[in-house]
Amino acid sequence: MSRTNLKALSDEALVDLMAELGEPAFRARQLVHWMYERAAVSVEEITEFSKELRKKLSRRAYIGAIELSGRVSSEDGTEKFLYTLKDGLSVECVLIPDNDRMTLCVSSQVGCAMGCRFCKTGSMGFLRNLEAYEMVDQLLAVSGLMAPRQITNIVFMGMGEPLKNLEELSEALRKITGLIGMSPRRITVSTCGIAPEIHRLSQKAPGVNLAVSLNASSDRVRDSIMPVNRRYPLEELMQACRSFPLQKGRRITFEYVLLEGVNDSIADAHKLVGLLSGLSAKVNLIPFNPYEGAEFDPPSEETVLAFQDYLVEAGIKTFIRKSKGGDAMAACGQLWCREPARDKD
Ligand code: SAH
Numbered sequence: 575m576s577r578t579n580l581k582a583l584s585d586e587a588l589v590d591l592m593a594e595l596g597e598p599a600f601r602a603r604q605l606v607h608w609m610y611e612r613a614a615v616s617v618e619e620i621t622e623f624s625k626e627l628r629k630k631l632s633r634r635a636y637i638g639a640i641e642l643s644g645r646v647s648s649e650d651g652t653e654k655f656l657y658t659l660k661d662g663l664s665v666e667c668v669l670i671p672d673n674d675r676m677t678l679c680v681s682s683q684v685g686c687a688m689g690c691r692f693c694k695t696g697s698m699g700f701l702r703n704l705e706a707y708e709m710v711d712q713l714l715a716v717s718g719l720m721a722p723r724q725i726t727n728i729v730f731m732g733m734g735e736p737l738k739n740l741e742e743l744s745e746a747l748r749k750i751t752g753l754i755g756m757s758p759r760r761i762t763v764s765t766c767g768i769a770p771e772i773h774r775l776s777q778k779a780p781g782v783n784l785a786v787s788l789n790a791s792s793d794r795v796r797d798s799i800m801p802v803n804r805r806y807p808l809e810e811l812m813q814a815c816r817s818f819p820l821q822k823g824r825r826i827t828f829e830y831v832l833l834e835g836v837n838d839s840i841a842d843a844h845k846l847v848g849l850l851s852g853l854s855a856k857v858n859l860i861p862f863n864p865y866e867g868a869e870f871d872p873p874s875e876e877t878v879l880a881f882q883d884y885l886v887e888a889g890i891k892t893f894i895r896k897s898k899g900g901d902a903m904a905a906c907g908q909l910w911c912r913e914p915a916r917d918k919d
Pocket residue numbers: 692693694730731732733734735736764765766785786787789829830831860861862863864897910911
């Protein structure tokens with residue numbers, strides 16, 4: 575019989591497995607504690623279990639873990655990690671230190687099906703969803719490498735569209751908040767705008783922050799760069815954002831990748847102000863990060879600053895986010911993560 579990955583089992587299935595081994599239910603809870611709070615990567619490490627139980631359990635099951643297969647540091651302090659999954663596919667996650675913060679940018683899928691025209695992950699197409707434990711493992715694995723320094727924030731802005739994998743994402747968030755003990759206020763989920771899932775996210779993972787990759791302020795432009803907009807046009811998306819429950823002082827982050835001559839005019843900024851009116855919002859402007867074969871260019875610095883000024887004048891908190899880790903990492907792929915927004919929390 576092939577052995578089972580304990581991290582891929584639900585809490586109930588773990589209790590059942592323990593029962594099959596003649597063990598009481600609390601052993602399942604101990605196991606969960608060892609896997610997530612103590613980051614055990616083998617049954618042998620669980621010294622709270624008798625030798626006999628460890629042996630019995632090892633015959634039936636193992637603790638799965640993603641495997642580090644690459645690590646690159648950049649001059650700005652950013653580190654990128656490549657992890658190989660059980661089926662040989664890989665995902666990347668990126669650690670972004672920033673004074674007292676250490677933000678980990680986590681992937682939710684291998685590739686992405688959404689096909690945004692400015693995104694390299696999009697051009698890979700979709701390979702598969704990550705299982706919940708494969709998302710949690712990115713945090714556990716990088717935490718292990720960084721100890722005693724602690725990861726303080728998580729952003730789901732790596733590969734993939736998290737709201738297209740909402741069930742597994744919610745389970746991962748449940749483990750990260752409930753077992754590992756990170757506050758949902760320190761977690762941000764970024765979406766290209768799957769409007770109906772925004773509401774479900776707020777129900778399934780109360781208190782996590784929302785980031786929306788807006789990237790255009792009219793349906794005409796958004797349709798042309800983000801196919802998802804034809805399914806969920808701006809009006810529906812902004813309605814979903816308006817209904818997203820926010821605690822006092824919190825804001826929705828709107829990401830806006832600036833593409834030269836496409837979405838970077840003052841008229842675009844003007845429409846953006848209109849879209850965001852009445853919302854507790856902040857905007858991250860991201861000059862397009864070019865890659866080989868890309869069909870866009872970043873705008874000039876003047877254009878970026880003029881766009882920012884227009885929004886700021888209109889009373890919108892607006893930051894310019896440079897893609898981090900461009901130097902050392904350029905060779906091994908694109909890096910989509912940006913400096914974490916410094917919001918109070
Ligand atoms: N799928 C989710 C999260 C991953 S993409 C989403 O779309 O929100 C993370 C961010 O990277 C998005 O805001 C996206 O607009 C941005 N991005 C993608 N390609 C980029 C590029 N070439 N340059 C700059 N930002 C990019």
